[in-house]
Amino acid sequence: MSVQSQVTGRTAGGATATTSRRRLYRGEALTALFFILPSLIGFTVFYAVPAIRGLWISFTNWDLLRPAKFIGIENYVKLFQDKEFWNALSVTVYYVLLNIPLQTVLAMIIAVMMYRLTKSMxxxxxxxxxxxxxxxxxGLIWLWLLDPNIGIVNVALKALGLPMIAFLGLPQWAMPSIAMINIW
Structure with a gap:
């Protein structure tokens, strides 16, 4: 003959185990909310609200002196017809395509080197x-290094018998030079 007893889910204090877990979960959730709230407020105040406001302003003709007048997508039509916009976009794409692949490859090489050379401080x-x-x-150091007259890079080029280059003054050299500085 066997004896069976039924076990209840109550603790010594009279509350069920699930109620204690719920209270604990609520307490943890409130603590998490307490820690997340400053970032959430900062994100809302400094990013979300200005981004939404900026989007709204982009659909208006507003000169800050008179009330904003809704004009729909007219600003975007003007933007896409502007040659300077397309030039700026192409320069930006060129800059990104120079930087991202080179930075990624160099970062991987440096990470492997650092892993292997961890003892060399x-x-x-x-x-x-x-x-x-x-x-x-x-920026100031690179400006000095790349100076067309007295920069160390041009002094080295001259010592090697190569012509001096205005790295930041010539269109064909400016973007690669700026990309190199950014990658550094």
Whole structure:
């Protein structure tokens, strides 16, 4: 003969186990919401609202002095008919196509090198250095390095018997030079 007993889901305090889990889940959810809320407010205030407002303004003729007048897609029609827009778009695409593949390949090479050279602190510091320097300082240093008259790059070219190049002054050299600076 066997004895069977029925076990209830109540704890010593009288609450069921599922009720305790629900309270715990609610507490965790409130804690998570508490931590996410500042980012959500920042995203809404500084990104979502301005983006929606900017989209609305793009469908108006507004000069900031008079009330906005809704004109539909007229601004976009003008934009797509503007030759300067297409030129700017092509320059941007060219810049992106120069940067993204080169940055990706170089990042992979550097990551493999860093993995293999983890004990060399000097090499790691030299590789990380560009991320630590302020962009304005880096821009000024590159401007000086690429100067057509006294820049170190042109001095080296002259020493090798090659012609000096205005890297940032010639259209055919400006974009590759800027891309190289960005990749660095």
């Amino acid at each position: 000097v090499i790691r510091a030299l590789i990380i250095l560009p991320w630590l320097m302020p962009p304005v300082v880096v």
